[in-house]
Amino acid sequence: MLRVDALRAIYARLEQCIVVTIMGAVSAELQSLGHRPGFFYLLHSMGLASSVGLGISLLRPELRVVVLDGDGSILMNLGALTTMARYRPRNLVHIVFDNESLLSVGGFPTATATGSDIAGMAAAAGVPRTSTVRAVAEFAAAFEQALRADELTTLVAKVDAKGPPSFLTDLSMLENRFQFQRHLRDLRARQE
């Protein structure tokens, strides 16, 4: 499965969510499908996208928060799985695109290439719903189920180690950050 095909399959639903992504291919590919004010791309600090998503989901339970993580990133912050599981916000879906490699720095294999199982680690950490999928239709169905389940889910999508030729986009980091913050503020104002 190509990650961009997986993203395309759930894009219509992502538009209705608050989305935090990791750097590299995930960020560039989601932007190639169309940027939305509710999308925040964390272009550094590997490992912390899940923590940012956790912070948002704890403070804004009315929002549906989706983290688009990667194997290399979550492996840098495995403790985050235990912290997410501890507070298990019902409005958080944690997707991990697992290409078994550090694609953006030359494709060096991560530990998932030699058998480390992220869904298994999430389950053992206490995340109530976990699964691993390998095909686009299966991924889209699992994501839909996760949204409906109303329970913290870690969904691992095994994807090919392929990405776009460039990870640079014309959206500056700070523009994205302030637009995203303003969007969250506007959503609250509309609610009140």
Next chain:
Amino acid sequence: MPASVKNSQVIYDALKACGVGLVSALPETWLVHLIRMAEDDPQMILVRLAKEEEGVGISAGAHLAGAKSAMLLQNHGFLQSVNGIVSLARLYRIPLLMLISYRGELGERDPWQTEGGGVTEPLLRALDIPYERLEDPAHVAHRIKDAQTLAESSLKPVALLLCRDLMWEE
């Protein structure tokens, strides 16, 4: 030789007065009362971390979501969080209010704490993080308020060093 309940309360009350609604923490001897106060407060969201750098991400999420937060961490936790401070908080202009228990200064009895003390302030200066020491309960409230104000206006990390004289009762 316990951590000071009285002065922990002064610190906690000052955080509340600033409107802090989320605290992330990793337990540390000097921080135990502050963490319990956050835990017992139904108005406070306490996030217990596995490792301190997570707290930078959680505070960033809190800020983007529209809330004020604070990190409670030991200076070794600050050392552990440096990449997140640089490549998230500074890169994305996120205010971070860090309350750092300052172990390893004069009077430190635990040999394992003694290396962290000497590098804490040089590292804060190297990272260009404004900081103040909290030593006297009389200046705690206004220094915490001032630190919170500067973090929010500059959109940058600001640190307060929780010193032995404030935190520990011999």
